[in-house]
Amino acid sequence: MRQPVKHIVFDIGKVLIHYDPHLAYHDIIPDEEERRWFLTHVCSHDWNVEQDRGRTWAEAEALLIESYPDYADHIRAFRKGWHKMVPHAYEDSVAILERLVADGHDVTMLTNFASDTLREAQLRYPFLTIGRGVTVSGDIGLLKPDKAIYEHHTRAFDLEPSATLFIDDTAANVEGARAAGWQAVQFTGPDQLKTDLRQAGIEI
Known part of the structure; x- marks a missing residue:
């Protein structure tokens, strides 16, 4: 039986903000x-x-x-x-993120991002600073889908891996999270994300 979700981890690019x-x-x-x-x-x-x-x-x-x-x-x-x-945010995704934080869920972010451009993005999109924090690949020299970056994030934010739900647009990164013992779903759009969250026992 799948463990109840205690921690929710968001990817950033193509989940919360557009990138091309x-x-x-x-x-x-x-x-x-x-x-x-x-x-x-x-x-x-x-x-x-x-x-x-x-x-x-x-x-x-x-x-x-x-x-x-x-x-x-x-x-x-x-x-x-x-x-x-990075011309715009995905407003429906951001609304889900903000609702989860407002409802008291433990939300963090884990992203493959250069250190300086992530800080630039945070200034432009302040919602990237809500929640408990973010692990930035460029800060620690590790990349998704390497197992080590998920383990780093687990330690940094004191997560329980089997009770952690990861949201990422890239299938390989989703599989990397699962290999690290997390629950994970592939982001394809806000409606599917709401469905995935409900199936995990989280109402939006």
């Missing part, structure tokens, strides 16, 4: 095919995730510029235009 790197490059690289190539092969997901692991932007930019000197300005534009990549 293409939005920073529409003016810089108007051609969609060229823009897609650039964000696949130059400022790629694999390159960006190392900033989520803690690599500095200066190191990251220097690495790419050495390999793609003709794209130096475009590479630097990734961090300079980062604010354009």
Whole structure:
């Protein structure tokens, strides 16, 4: 029998706020095919995730510029235009988060995020500071779905793993949480999240 949920842990990107790197490059690289190539092969997901692991932007930019000197300005534009990549919050998701906190549930956040951009996002979206706190991958050098980041979060916030419900949009991260002994659901939208919470015994 599944244990009652005592702790709720939210991911941030694509659960509470929108994220799309293409939005920073529409003016810089108007051609969609060229823009897609650039964000696949130059400022790629694999390159960006190392900033989520803690690599500095200066190191990251220097690495790419050495390999793609003709794209130096475009590479630097990734961090300079980062604010354009997170244009809005998901209001219905935020309402669920705020309701859970208001109702006295133990809510924290666990995110793959560069340290500096997470602080920028918190200033822009104050709801990212509610609840008991957040574990930021860039602060601790660990990434989801590595088991170690869930274990770190468990220790940092004194959670009971089997009584913890994790909400993330990425299937691999959901599976990583389950491997760490958590309950977990994949976020596909606010209506499904409400259903998942009800099934976990939490009314919204």
